[in-house]
Amino acid sequence: MAAKLKKGDKVVVLTGKDKGKTGEISRVMPKDNKAVVDGINISVRHTKQSQTSQGGRIPQAMPIDLSNLALVDGNGKATRVGFRVEDGTKVRYAKTTGEAI
Numbered sequence: 001m002a003a004k005l006k007k008g009d010k011v012v013v014l015t016g017k018d019k020g021k022t023g024e025i026s027r028v029m030p031k032d033n034k035a036v037v038d039g040i041n042i043s044v045r046h047t048k049q050s051q052t053s054q055g056g057r058i059p060q061a062m063p064i065d066l067s068n069l070a071l072v073d074g075n076g077k078a079t080r081v082g083f084r085v086e087d088g089t090k091v092r093y094a095k096t097t098g099e100a101i
Contacts, residue, residue: 003030004081005035010024013037018064021039023040025069029063040064042061074099081093
C-alpha cells in the first residue's frame with residue numbers, strides 16, 4: 001500500500017500530550033508504523049560527554065504513531081488522505097478539499 005504520510009508533510013497531532021500541535025515530518029519508519037515530527041513528542045536524552053560532543057541533557061523528538069497524525073490541508077485543518085489517478089499517475093489528495101497534495 002502506498003504511504004499516506006511522507007517526509008516533509010505538514011501534520012497535526014490528533015491524540016496524546018501534544019494534541020493540536022503541528023509540525024513537519026522529518027523521518028518515517030513504515031516497518032514500525034511511526035514517524036518523527038519536528039518539535040513534537042520531545043524527550044530529554046541524557047548523553048555522556050565525549051571528545052566530539054558536549055553531553056548533558058539534550059531534547060530530542062521521539063517517534064509517534066502514524067495513526068495519531070493527520071495531514072494539514074490548504075485551510076490549515078486536519079484531513080484524511082485518498083488516492084486517485086490523474087493523467088495516468090497515482091496522486092495523493094486531501095479528502096476535505098479534494099485538491100492534490
